[in-house]
Amino acid sequence: MNSLNDNVVTPRREETRVAIIGGGVAGLTLATLLRKSGVDCVVLERRDRAYVEQRQRAGVVEARGVDMFERWGLADQLLAGPVATTIDYRVNGVGRVFDAAAEGRKPSRFCTQQMLVNNLLHQLIDVMAGDVRFEVTGVTVRNDEESRPSVGFCDQGGAHELECDYIVGCDGDRGVSRASIPDGALTRYSYEFGYAWLAALVEAPVLGHAIMAVSDHGFVGQLPRGPQRSRYYLQCALSDGPEDWPDERLWDEIRLRLGDDSIANVKVHEKFFVPLRSVVYSPMRYRSLFLAGDVAHLVPPASAKGMNLALFDVDILAQALAGALQRDDTAGLDDYSDTCLRRVWNYQDFAVWMTDTMHDAGDPAQHGTFRQMTARARLGQLFSSPTAARLHTEYQLGLN
Numbered sequence: 290m291n292s293l294n295d296n297v298v299t300p301r302r303e304e305t306r307v308a309i310i311g312g313g314v315a316g317l318t319l320a321t322l323l324r325k326s327g328v329d330c331v332v333l334e335r336r337d338r339a340y341v342e343q344r345q346r347a348g349v350v351e352a353r354g355v356d357m358f359e360r361w362g363l364a365d366q367l368l369a370g371p372v373a374t375t376i377d378y379r380v381n382g383v384g385r386v387f388d389a390a391a392e393g394r395k396p397s398r399f400c401t402q403q404m405l406v407n408n409l410l411h412q413l414i415d416v417m418a419g420d421v422r423f424e425v426t427g428v429t430v431r432n433d434e435e436s437r438p439s440v441g442f443c444d445q446g447g448a449h450e451l452e453c454d455y456i457v458g459c460d461g462d463r464g465v466s467r468a469s470i471p472d473g474a475l476t477r478y479s480y481e482f483g484y485a486w487l488a489a490l491v492e493a494p495v496l497g498h499a500i501m502a503v504s505d506h507g508f509v510g511q512l513p514r515g516p517q518r519s520r521y522y523l524q525c526a527l528s529d530g531p532e533d534w535p536d537e538r539l540w541d542e543i544r545l546r547l548g549d550d551s552i553a554n555v556k557v558h559e560k561f562f563v564p565l566r567s568v569v570y571s572p573m574r575y576r577s578l579f580l581a582g583d584v585a586h587l588v589p590p591a592s593a594k595g596m597n598l599a600l601f602d603v604d605i606l607a608q609a610l611a612g613a614l615q616r617d618d619t620a621g622l623d624d625y626s627d628t629c630l631r632r633v634w635n636y637q638d639f640a641v642w643m644t645d646t647m648h649d650a651g652d653p654a655q656h657g658t659f660r661q662m663t664a665r666a667r668l669g670q671l672f673s674s675p676t677a678a679r680l681h682t683e684y685q686l687g688l689n
């Protein structure tokens with residue numbers, strides 16, 4: 290007769306120095322930097338490799354990110370795409386091109402997140418023989434004072450218990466790492482803007498400059514997503530869904546908001562809706578668990594900073610982990626949260642500036658005609674005040 294214990298699966302015990310939960314841009318970059326530093330790590334990703342490879346999101350690696358990859362000796366392997374310095378800020382169809390170039394500084398690059406992630410996967414797995422486990426399920430975090438930290442998970446080979454020195458949560462806003470932290474240990478700060486963006490990936494490149502357009506009918510932006518494609522973003526109601534936005538309406542609104550009747554309807558590859566919100570969790574550490582990327586902070590996409598903040602976090606964290614594990618120096622880990630949060634709040638402020646300015650200046654139904662005019666004046670300052678232009682350039686390049 291079988292005893293009850295016959296059904297209990299003993300997890301296979303494994304060891305590494307750093308267990309990374311989530312193989313998005315934060316987790317893969319951190320693992321690549323740790324491998325480069327000679328620190329053993331394992332990435333646990335719930336999706337399969339093909340899914341991670343095709344997920345399309347951000348479009349620009351800011352100048353600070355370019356510098357960072359150069360410093361790590363990885364820019365040639367990881368970055369691709371043309372320089373990204375100009376933005377056409379339009380108001381009711383009238384464009385003015387802002388040039389976010391600074392003397393003596395490298396420019397930002399139009400390197401899509403998908404391109405970067407594909408290059409990271411190739412570099413980490415195929416070149417550096419890094420350990421990335423795809424399609425893992427049931428990830429659990431053990432991070433108490435009684436035992437060594439560990440991460441439990443299952444894959445096709447069964448159940449595993451991965452013991453480590455440190456755990457890094459890079460599993461985005463809905464992952465398990467932050468959820469494992471006891472209530473009350475972190476403070477959540479958040480702000481809801483009250484509207485959403487419809488994001489539409491289309492089979493048409495940006496002709497000329499990236500566009501951020503204010504109009505009386507609402508915001509529209511067009512940003513490059515590779516040589517053949519671009520993504521349009523249109524301000525819409527939080528309650529809107531695909532049934533509200535058939536392709537015909539999408540193209541009519543794009544033409545109306547850009548004030549350009551010559552734009553033709555082309556193939557739309559995907560449409561999805563993004564509620565505009567800002568979120569920060571503080572601190573970005575609990576005991577031996579560190580948070581990096583979207584799991585710790587979300588910025589509205591008008592700022593184009595989410596991926597770039599994630600890159601900053603893991604740059605700081607990779608150096609701090611190497612210091613702790615190779616030189617027994619934990620100062621970097623102790624400072625990690627404060628160092629990142631200082632920058633996160635700067636860029637939350639920039640994201641609020643961008644989001645409020647681009648939307649308040651448009652449809653007066655947003656916040657009334659008075660706020661419409663002050664937001665347009667604020668946008669105008671970028672072209673009349675060298676001081677305003679310089680600060681905007683610093684933010685665009687990621688220097689703050």
Ligand SMILES: Cc1cc2nc3c(=O)[nH]c(=O)nc-3n(C[C@H](O)[C@H](O)[C@H](O)COP(=O)(O)OP(=O)(O)OC[C@H]3O[C@@H](n4cnc5c(N)ncnc54)[C@H](O)[C@@H]3O)c2cc1C
Nearest residue numbers: 311313314315335346347460461582583593594595596597
């Ligand atoms: C429409 C849109 C446009 C954007 N545009 C820009 C832009 O122009 N510029 C910019 O800088 N940023 C932009 N962003 C933000 C940027 O995409 C994110 O900030 C970035 O993806 C954050 O990286 P991450 O690795 O923290 O999270 P993610 O990329 O979300 O990766 C998290 C990973 O964790 C995995 N995971 C989740 N749960 C588990 C689990 N339980 N177990 C194991 N794995 C798990 C997920 O499958 C995923 O692979 C945009 C975002 C959106 C949605």
